[in-house]
Amino acid sequence: MDQSPRETAHGAPRGLAVTARGFGLRGPRGWAFRDVDVDAAPGSLIAVEGPSGSGRTCLLLALTGRMKPTEGVAEVGGLKPPRRMSALRRVSALANVTGVTDLEPALTVGEHLRERALLQRRFGAAPRA
Structure with missing residues (x-):
């Protein structure tokens, strides 16, 4: 996993810091993901791995303000879901993902x-x- 920061023209890391502690999302069919911890510095690259149905997409949707988390705390660029979900959606994007x-x-x-x-x-x- 490469966590080397990408830099702006001024030498500062580009991107948003992402942290989460005990982060989880429960849906009508049970837990999509639970007890997730994340530490990613601005500009770092992380990989979210797991088998199909393990909650990878739900985790990314919750961290980007597109799904409301059920437990734990998270912060993305100083914005904390679920309070700042609309602001999170404005500063984040989702890439093309098969399925x-x-x-x-x-x-x-x-x-x-x-x-x-x-x-x-x-x-x-x-x-x-």
């Missing part, structure tokens, strides 16, 4: 394009033709 960002088979091509345009507008990007 998470795949096209939804129930939607038409037009619906996918409209959804993409709405997401771009929501996150400040100019819609592309």
